[in-house]
C-alpha cells in the first residue's frame with residue numbers, strides 16, 4: 001500500500017510538480033492499490049501522468065498499449081527527459097531493428113525499464129507474450145481506450161483482443177484504461193471488453209467552458225465560403241482550423257481564403273510527408289494562420305492558441321465534433337467553434353455508406369442522427385454535447401457561450417405534446433426508435449405501422465397537425481429532461497424513465513425551445529456573429545450612383561456602362577467602398593478601372609456614409625473566386641504570350657466562339673486583354689471602326705443587341721465579339 005504522502009513526494013521527485021490536477025491523485029492511489037481503474041478525462045487534463053507516475057513508483061515494468069506508433073518515440077523521450085538513464089522507458093514496435101529489439105529485451109530482463117510502450121499488434125505475437133511472462137509486470141495501461149469500441153471515433157479491431165493477451169501473460173494484472181472520449185456507449189464497451197466491471201471509474205467533466213459553439217445553416221458552398229471569409233477577417237493574424245470532408249475541398253476552400261487575403265494552407269493525407277511536416281511546422285510557428293484540413297490534421301498536434309475551429313462540412317459524429325472543436329482554446333482563452341450544417345450534407349454522407357453491411361449502416365445512421373439533432377436543436381448546445389457524454393448540465397452554466405443561449409429561441413409550453421410523445425412510446429411498447437415513433441404520432445400509415453397493427457391504436461396520429469421537426473424537438477427535449485432515454489444495447493430504442501412515468505400520470509409545465517428548420521432558411525436569415533448583417537442594397541445610394549455615372553459619362557464622353565456596369569453599382573450600394581482598396585473588392589472593378597473612374601464614386605459614397613451615419617458592414621466585402629478561374633487564368637496567360645486564338649481555345653477545351661465569349665466576360669470584369677497581335681487575323685480595320693462607332697454610342701453593352709443592329713451591314717457575331725474585347729480594353733478598363 002502506498003500512502004498519500006508517498007504519491008505526492010514521488011510527484012515532486014520524478015516530475016518536479018507540487019500539485020496534482022483534477023482526479024490524478026485518487027486515480028493513482030486506486031491503481032497502486034491493485035484495482036482496475038478507468039479514467040475518462042478530456043484532452044489536456046493530464047491523463048498520461050496517471051500511469052507514468054505509478055509505473056515509476058512500482059516494482060517491475062508497466063506495459064502501455066497505445067495505437068499511436070508515430071507518437072511512441074515522443075512519449076518515451078518525454079519520460080527519459082526526467083531520468084538520467086535511457087533504459088527507464090522503451091517502446092517495442094515494428095519500427096525497431098533486430099539489434100534494437102535485443103537491447104530493449106535485455107533492459108527489460110535486467111529490471112531497468114519502468115515503462116514499455118507497445119502497439120496492440122506487438123501484444124498479439126506469441127513470442128512477445130512468452131517473453132512478457134518472464135517479467136514482473138506492474139500493470140497494463142490501455143491508452144486511447146475508445147479504440148476498443150466501434151462506437152468510438154477511432155475503432156481498431158485488434159484492440160478487442162487486448163484482454164485475452166493480458167490474461168495470457170498473467171491473470172490478475174491490474175489494468176488502467178484511459179480515454180478522452182467516452183459516451184455511455186463507448187464507456188460500457190470498454191468496461192465490458194476489458195473485464196473491468198469491478199474497477200473504479202473516474203470521469204472528469206467534459207465541459208470546455210471557454211469554447212463558443214455555433215451552428216450556421218449552409219445553403220450552398222458559395223455562401224458558406226463567404227461566411228467563413230467574413231468570419232476569419234474579424235480575427236486577423238489568429239490561428240484557426242477549417243475542417244472539410246474531402247481532399248478536393250481542402251484545396252478549393254484554401255484557395256478561396258488565399259484569394260481573399262487570408263494566410264491559409266490546405267492539409268490532407270494525400271500530401272507528401274515533407275509537405276505535411278512543413279505545413280504543420282509553419283502553422284505551429286504562426287507562419288500560416290489557417291489550416292484547411294481533412295480530419296487527418298490535428299492528431300498529435302498541440303497548439304495551445306488555436307482561436308477558432310470551423311466545420312465547413314459537418315462532423316461525422318458528435319465525438320468527432322467534440323474532438324475537433326476541442327483543438328480550439330487549449331490555453332484556456334476563448335475559442336470559437338462554428339459548424340456549417342445542411343441536411344443535404346447528411347444525405348451525402350449516408351450515400352457513402354449505402355453499400356456497407358447493415359450493422360455498419362445502422363451504426364452510422366445513429367451517429368448521424370445525433371449530429372442532426374445537435375445541429376437542429378434550439379436548446380443550449382453545451383447541454384446537448386454534455387448530455388451526449390452522459391453528463392447532466394444546467395444551461396445556466398453555459399454563460400451564453402453558445403448561439404442558442406446568446407440568442408434564445410422562442411419557447412413554447414409543451415406539456416401536452418410531451419405527454420402525447422410519452423404515451424406513444426408506451427403504446428409502441430418501448431420497441432421503436434425516433435423515426436417510427438414520429439410516424440406513429442403523426443399518423444403516417446407506413447408499412448411498419450400497418451404490419452404491427454398500430455393503425456387502429458387510439459393515439460395513432462394524435463400529433464398529425466404538427467410537423468416532423470416539431471416532434472423531433474419534443475422528443476429530444478423529453479430526453480434532455482430525463483423523461484425518455486435511448487437504450488444503448490438496442491440501437492437506440494426509446495424507453496420511458498421513472499420520471500417519464502410520473503410525467504404521464506401527472507403532466508407538469510415544461511417550456512421548450514423549438515428547433516430551427518434549416519431546410520427552409522433563406523439568405524436573409526443569416527446573421528453573422530460580427531457586426532450588423534450586410535447584404536441589403538441601399539436604394540437611395542444606388543440611385544445617387546446611377547446619377548453620378550450618367551454625369552461622369554457625359555464628362556468623359558463615354559457610355560455610362562463603360563464606366564461601371566450596373567452590378568458593380570449595386571455592389572457599391574451594398575458594401576459602401578470608401579477607398580480605392582475597398583473598390584477593388586467590388587465585382588467588375590479592376591485596379592485600372594478603380595484608378596480611372598473610381599474617385600468621384602468613392603467621394604460620393606464617403607459623404608453619403610458620413611451624412612447618414614451608416615455603419616459600414618466591414619469585412620463583408622468578399623472577393624469570390626471566379627468560376628472556372630483556371631480557364632480564365634489560362635486565357636489571360638495565352639494572350640500575354642501572344643498565342644494564336646486556336647491554340648488558346650484548345651488549351652481550355654473550347655471552340656473559338658466560346659473562347660471569344662469568355663474573353664468578353666473577362667474584359668467586362670475589368671481585366672484588359674491586349675489582342676492587337678491577333679486582330680488582323682480576325683477582323684478588317686473598317687469593320688472594327690464601324691463596331692467601335694456603334695459601341696461608342698450604344699445604350700447597352702449587349703453583344704446580341706449589337707448583332708441585331710449591325711448584321712445588315714454584313715458584320716458577323718465573331719467580329720462583334722472581337723471588336724468588343726478591344727473596345728472594352730481601351731475604353732472601359
Ligand SMILES: [Zn+2]
Nearest residue numbers: 380398402405
Ligand atoms: Zn448554451
